[in-house]
Every structure is written in structure tokens, then in C-alpha cells.
Amino acid sequence: MKVVTDAAANLTRQRATELDVAVVPFQVTFRGETYKDGVDILPEDLYRMYMEYPEDFCETSQPSVGDFVEVYKENANEEILSIHLSSGLSGAYSSAEHAARILERENVTVIDSRTVGPALGWMVETAARGVKLGWPKDRILEAIRLVGENTLTMVAFSDMKYLRHSGRVSHIKSIIASVLHIKPIIGMNAVDGRYSNLGQEMTLSRAAHKMVTLVQERFGEQKLRLQLMHGSNLPGVAILREAMRDALSVVEEQLTTVTLVLGAHAGPTVFGLAAAPQSVFDQLFK
Incomplete structure (x- = not known):
């Protein structure tokens, strides 16, 4: 198989x-060049290019x-x-x-x-x-x-322009969020598999603590398999890790870069997590 x-x-x-x-x-196209994800471009390459050319956007296929x-x-x-x-x-x-x-x-x-x-x-x-x-x-x-x-995924970010450009969120709402400096928290809708608004906060710290609260509400005090992820936002990761400390019991996997197909539309400021009860995997492979 x-x-x-x-x-x-x-x-x-x-x-x-x-x-x-x-x-x-x-495939991703940026500034007229087309690349294959994982073959001749990695997510960190795209985030670096986004930082170098902040007025440009990419298209994915x-x-x-x-x-x-x-x-x-x-x-x-x-x-x-x-x-x-x-x-x-x-x-x-x-x-x-x-x-x-x-x-x-x-x-x-x-x-x-x-x-x-x-x-x-x-x-x-x-x-x-x-x-x-x-x-x-x-x-x-x-x-x-x-x-x-049994898996929960969510991200937050401070710059809405990439999502606004992608058309994957309401244009009006994203403009308002940008003006008010709101930090949205985006998850996955289990029914239709689309992005879902899980909340919004005024600071990255409050957004990080909100994400931790959402994990707690979903899984309680269970030990969790957890992986943090980001675009090019190590300060955001540090804030999220601090919010997790003493609040969650986790088996943390190596920090990863947000997958290119998501990061292309979320931009370099994205950071977030994936979490699931460790017991799910322990029971499957005991």
C-alpha cells in the first residue's frame, strides 16, 4: 500500500x-518566476522574498x-x-x-x-x-x-494584507481589522474545511493567550501532542510558547515553518499551533 x-x-x-x-x-509564482513547493522552493524562501519585496504578492496553484x-x-x-x-x-x-x-x-x-x-x-x-x-x-x-x-489547528497574524489580497476573507472586514490593528485568530471549520474565525484580539499577546484558552476549552487537562508553526515570526512563537507555559501539558514537536500554500496567503507574520490529545496516538500505536 x-x-x-x-x-x-x-x-x-x-x-x-x-x-x-x-x-x-x-506551484507558487512570485515576481514572474514559478516554483514547485518543496522541490525548488521552501516556505522559508518565500517568507524571505516577502520580507525583501513587501509590496509584492504571490499566486499559488x-x-x-x-x-x-x-x-x-x-x-x-x-x-x-x-x-x-x-x-x-x-x-x-x-x-x-x-x-x-x-x-x-x-x-x-x-x-x-x-x-x-x-x-x-x-x-x-x-x-x-x-x-x-x-x-x-x-x-x-x-x-x-x-x-x-481530534486535532485543532489555529493561526494568528498581525498583517492582514496577504489574506485580503488572496480573497479568502471578507475584504471589508480585513480592512477594518487592519485599521483597528486587530489580530484575528483563524481555525478550520470541520464541516466544510474552510477557514473559520475563532476570535480577534488587540495585541499578539492577547491573541496567543486566546489560542491557549481555546485549546484548553477543547481538550481540558489532557496531555497534548503539539507543534508550533510560523512564517517568519519567532517573536510571535515566543509569545505563544510563554502563554502555553504552566497552562498546557504538551509533548512539543520541533518548531516548523507554516506550509507554503497557507503561508503564501497569510504572510510572514503568521504563527500558530496544531494540537491533539497524545492519548489518541498512544492508543492507535500501543
């Missing part, structure tokens, strides 16, 4: 190799149907689990589905994660570990569902 995903899963090339996962890249057809053909003799960025944010899932229909193969199962970033990565990791353990497909699908339903 082969697991396929896209670059929104926040998997480094080394981690994807360790898990034996095929990663299909997105989903993997094509042909990109998926190629990967599926390369693994034609295996059962394929193809797990992708939320269909509410991108057409990657649709491209993968279309590719599976073109090939007319029943051995390709395409999954809409309804999430992004480390949360998607944890679903992919769960599938890959299940494959290595020889689990049947039904058990892997149930494990993926369990991880997805």
Missing part, C-alpha cells in the same frame, strides 16, 4: 522518505490532474491512499479524484482531510505507520478519521 499526499502536509523531504510517502507539490496521474501510475501495482489538503481551501483533492477516475482503478482511495499543515501531516503519518504495521485499509481509514477529528 502506498500513501500519497501534497506539500500542504508540512512533511520535510527527509520525513516523507522515512515514511515512504509520495508528496505532490503545489494546485497540483494538476496530470501530476496525480503520474504518481498513481508509478504505484499502479499497489493500493493507494491519497490524503490531501482540505477541499475547502484548494482544488488538490478534486485533482486527485479526477486522476483516479481517469485511470479507472479501484485501488485508489482519495481522502479530503478538511485541514492543513501539521494536522494533515499527522493524518498522513498515521496512515504510513499503519501501512508499515500491515494494517488493513479499513483500519487505516478509521485511524485517519480519529486523528483528524
